[in-house]
Amino acid sequence: MNSRERFRETMRYGKPDRVPYFEEGIRDEVLSRWRTQGLAPGADLSRMFPSDQREELIVDLEPLPRPRRWPTSSRELDAHRRRLDPDDPRRLPKGWAESLRAWRERAHVLMLRVHRGFFLSMGVADWSRFSEVIRLLITSPRFVRDAMAIQADLAAGLADRVLREVEIEAAVFTEPIGGNDRPLISPQMYEDFVLTSYEPVLAVLRRHRVETIVFRTFANSRILIPSVLKGGFNCLWACEVNVDAMDYRDIRREFGRDLRLIGGIDLDALRRDKEAIRREIEEKVPPLLAEGGYVPLADGRVREDVPFENYVYYRQLLERVTRG
Amino acid sequence: MAMKEIVDAVLAFDQAETIRLIEATLDHGTAATSVLQEGLIAAMDEVGRRYSEGLFFVPEMLMAAEAMKAGLGVLRPRLSAPEATPGGTVVIGTVKGDQHDIGKNLVAMMLECAGFKVINLGVDVAPNRFLAMAKRHDAQVIAMSALLTTTLPAMEATVARVKRDGGRFKTMVGGAPVTQILADKIGADGYSPDAAGAITIARNLASR
Numbered sequence: 001m002n003s004r005e006r007f008r009e010t011m012r013y014g015k016p017d018r019v020p021y022f023e024e025g026i027r028d029e030v031l032s033r034w035r036t037q038g039l040a041p042g043a044d045l046s047r048m049f050p051s052d053q054r055e056e057l058i059v060d061l062e063p064l065p066r067p068r069r070w071p072t073s074s075r076e077l078d079a080h081r082r083r084l085d086p087d088d089p090r091r092l093p094k095g096w097a098e099s100l101r102a103w104r105e106r107a108h109v110l111m112l113r114v115h116r117g118f119f120l121s122m123g124v125a126d127w128s129r130f131s132e133v134i135r136l137l138i139t140s141p142r143f144v145r146d147a148m149a150i151q152a153d154l155a156a157g158l159a160d161r162v163l164r165e166v167e168i169e170a171a172v173f174t175e176p177i178g179g180n181d182r183p184l185i186s187p188q189m190y191e192d193f194v195l196t197s198y199e200p201v202l203a204v205l206r207r208h209r210v211e212t213i214v215f216r217t218f219a220n221s222r223i224l225i226p227s228v229l230k231g232g233f234n235c236l237w238a239c240e241v242n243v244d245a246m247d248y249r250d251i252r253r254e255f256g257r258d259l260r261l262i263g264g265i266d267l268d269a270l271r272r273d274k275e276a277i278r279r280e281i282e283e284k285v286p287p288l289l290a291e292g293g294y295v296p297l298a299d300g301r302v303r304e305d306v307p308f309e310n311y312v313y314y315r316q317l318l319e320r321v322t323r324g
Numbered sequence: 325m326a327m328k329e330i331v332d333a334v335l336a337f338d339q340a341e342t343i344r345l346i347e348a349t350l351d352h353g354t355a356a357t358s359v360l361q362e363g364l365i366a367a368m369d370e371v372g373r374r375y376s377e378g379l380f381f382v383p384e385m386l387m388a389a390e391a392m393k394a395g396l397g398v399l400r401p402r403l404s405a406p407e408a409t410p411g412g413t414v415v416i417g418t419v420k421g422d423q424h425d426i427g428k429n430l431v432a433m434m435l436e437c438a439g440f441k442v443i444n445l446g447v448d449v450a451p452n453r454f455l456a457m458a459k460r461h462d463a464q465v466i467a468m469s470a471l472l473t474t475t476l477p478a479m480e481a482t483v484a485r486v487k488r489d490g491g492r493f494k495t496m497v498g499g500a501p502v503t504q505i506l507a508d509k510i511g512a513d514g515y516s517p518d519a520a521g522a523i524t525i526a527r528n529l530a531s532r
Binding site: 126127130131134135137138179180181182183184185186189219223240267268271303304305 | 337384386425426427473474498499
């Protein structure tokens, strides 16, 4: 199987030849550190360990041009909508035609990031705008719903434009909304202001028969999962999680095969020692693999605080455990 | 009765009503310190309780805090500085190398509403600056936040620096990668996983 086939088969609860091994977003500064810890010069991690290439197609979902000040009232929304035109050619990645040709021949997994989530779509980049948006949820709910609907029109329009030209393995909604102990807003608020706005985007994905729709979230978003499933998502990718609240074994027990899973390996174990890594992988991965619909992966970007020998041990053990 | 109405107005996020009720209560001769403690701080304690029970989330906390602060604005001219901040003084910041501030600002907001004087140092704060500002403002507690695992060493260095100075100041820590186990390991005096819990921790530490 190639990587595309392997991922699709995994997500269909079928019989892949093995699980996909995705790369954990390791940056150059990490590799530089690892070269002082034993990584050979010029070594390619994707050749040292079995890997499945995954590409994320990023379209520009931001207002163009960038606003100096984000809207706070309904009378500003017409101008805001004009900045969110899905037909703007700048929204597609550079080299689009060449990429299309390459993608048609591809063996790797291609995912389309269709939405940046509530807070980024509302222009939150700092405390000032964060507190402003939080306030608007209570004082101007209609404005917030309308602003999110405009963002959804952009996201749906862009998704449709892309999917007319290229087939993807999954669509990803990124949703940085988790706090340490719970999401920043309640499930009711999330359904009202956010999930409702996703409906046009999900309709486009269904029309183009995108099989895997990923809710990629951070920290603790556990109590949103029922709403997310109801909303039409079928795959969870939880990053930088609170391990107690977001243990994939518990999540699988609670939500079953309706929810595919990507991730689930506590990155903190990789920072600690081999025993922590061994326990983490041997306890968590086999039961999830047995049920299928699961891609094991560290739950965050591997950074400089993960020693190289730990990473090697983790990759080798993961392969051993997943190949049975 | 008046105090309960003030609490209800804060919980309804009604700034205008909070102000009106406080002015009426003061006009009736109630001491400003009583209004602060039994009205506003009591309201924020109820906010914390509702947050702990999953009834309130961040929007409700923030709106209640703003109503509380509107009420506090009426009381301030009638309170001495220590009366206005009966909880003590907390110096708070995000540790060196870390630029994240939303969680830290939520904690700062809740501490202010709980009656603390809060010196917010912002982000990327070096250990010596935490200590220097704690001394300058005669703080009781130094609160540190981090969102990146790579900046946890800076948190540990700050706690160590504070302890080396004689331990006059209590330290509390929080943030996404922080746990009770980590807090204990680095010798912090307190840890809270959320903004509402931080009030309880800060009160305990400030009273020691």
